[in-house]
Every structure is written in C-alpha cells, then in structure tokens.
Amino acid sequence: MNKAKLGMVCDHIRLDEKLIIEAAKKMDVPLNIYNADDLFLGIDEESTFEPVILQRSISYFRNLHITALLEKMGVQVVNSFHSALICGNKALSSLTLSKAGVPTPKTFIAFSKEGALKALEKLGYPAVLKPVVGSWGRLIALLKDSESAKAILESREYMFPIYQIYYLQEMIKKPDRDIRCFVIGDQAVAAIYRYSPPGEFKT
The missing domain is CATH 3.30.1490.20 (ATP-grasp fold, A domain)
Known part of the structure; x- marks a missing residue:
C-alpha cells in the first residue's frame, strides 16, 4: 500500500508546524517542507509537488499567491485559495x-x-x-x-x-475576555478564552 505523501509550505517553524511534523512522523506519513522564501513558481509549469500541500505561510498575501499557483498546477492545498481569501479578509468573513x-x-x-x-x-x-x-x-x-x-x-x-x-x-460590552471556538463541519471541537491585557480593550 502506497503511503500518503504531504508537503508543507511555511516561512517559520512555529509550535503549530512542529506539532504537524510530529504528527506526520507518528502516523508514518512522508512530509516534505518547503520554505516559502526559497520558492519560485512558473505560471505554466507542471507540478513537482506532493498531491496535497499544507499551507502554513504567515503572510496573507504570500499565502494567497502561493496557493493560487499550486492550485493551478492541480495540487490540493489546505486551506484552499477560496477559504484563505475569505478568512483573511474581515469584510468577506462578515x-x-x-x-x-x-x-x-x-x-x-x-x-x-x-x-x-x-x-x-x-x-x-x-x-x-x-x-x-x-x-x-x-x-x-x-x-x-x-x-x-x-x-x-x-x-x-x-x-x-x-x-x-x-x-x-x-463595541460589544463584555468581560476582559472573549471566546475563540474552533468548528470542524458542524461540530465545535475546541474553545479557548482570550484575555485582554491590563488597560486594553483588545483580546
């Protein structure tokens, strides 16, 4: 049975990326990591990437452009260009x-x-x-x-x-915290409190 192959595009290895790398090792899934700083992609080039790429670029605009190019090559990118476009823009999200x-x-x-x-x-x-x-x-x-x-x-x-x-x-009247809830499909899978620093209204 062929093992699933993944790629991951990122510009910094933060805790999140370390956890993804660790999970891939535990599941014995080959994972190639691409530094966004080193990438240059031709508009008409064929893909040399894995079938699925995890998009982890911190920059919203870098994320969108790399994702658009990869999707044009036929690569499935998580998150997709459409999802990233909406989630990175507050007006479109609203x-x-x-x-x-x-x-x-x-x-x-x-x-x-x-x-x-x-x-x-x-x-x-x-x-x-x-x-x-x-x-x-x-x-x-x-x-x-x-x-x-x-x-x-x-x-x-x-x-x-x-x-x-x-x-x-x-302006919403609230305590010095709000709740960030993570939903997959129709199920809330996790939630955290985010607290405002002293003297700040932002959480």
Whole structure:
C-alpha cells in the first residue's frame, strides 16, 4: 500500500508546524517542507509537488499567491485559495457569516472618510475600526466619539489603499475576555478564552 505523501509550505517553524511534523512522523506519513522564501513558481509549469500541500505561510498575501499557483498546477492545498481569501479578509468573513445566518456584531463598511463618519452616526459610539486585512490586533482603534473618529480616520488616508476600506463595528460590552471556538463541519471541537491585557480593550 502506497503511503500518503504531504508537503508543507511555511516561512517559520512555529509550535503549530512542529506539532504537524510530529504528527506526520507518528502516523508514518512522508512530509516534505518547503520554505516559502526559497520558492519560485512558473505560471505554466507542471507540478513537482506532493498531491496535497499544507499551507502554513504567515503572510496573507504570500499565502494567497502561493496557493493560487499550486492550485493551478492541480495540487490540493489546505486551506484552499477560496477559504484563505475569505478568512483573511474581515469584510468577506462578515459577509459569509451573514449569508449563513450566523449572528455577528453590527457592521458597516465604508469607502471614504466621509462615508465612514456617516456610518458611525448610524452605528453610534463607541465603535471599533478594524483594517479589513490584518491580525494580532494591529491598527484596531477604539472610536470613542466623533472627534477621535475624525482624527483616526484622517490618519488612514495617508496609508495604503487597503486601509481606506473602513470596517466599522459596534463595541460589544463584555468581560476582559472573549471566546475563540474552533468548528470542524458542524461540530465545535475546541474553545479557548482570550484575555485582554491590563488597560486594553483588545483580546
């Protein structure tokens, strides 16, 4: 019986990747590791990769482009380009959750500073401004009132265009923690508390 073969693309070997490597060894599954920094892929090249590749690149944009190229070669990538595109973009994630009937905080998306301020009048203060692409809480801002909103929105006008898609959400009153739940199919398989650092509203 032929053993399943896997590949894994990553740019850093973190704990997550170490656990994947360890699990592959325990299951006696051959696993080739590809450093994303060393990859260069031709658009019309045939695949020399394993049939299934685990995509572990930290960078959202690097992840998308490598995945698109591998999928064009016929490689099955986990997670797929479509999944990564949606999950890495808060606006697309919110749209997907809304279509599926999943309750989420009230959200508005605006495309100019003026539009964002009008949306905030409807949303109310305090509100939260988030970049549509980004992680680890970077560039998330608490908008306490219209004056602070104007100042923060004005600063975004000098950033890259991606930061001029204004993703605005109502501020949810909660303890100093939230819950991150991991769901596979229709089953919740794990959940963790994420706590806010002292003096922070972000978890």
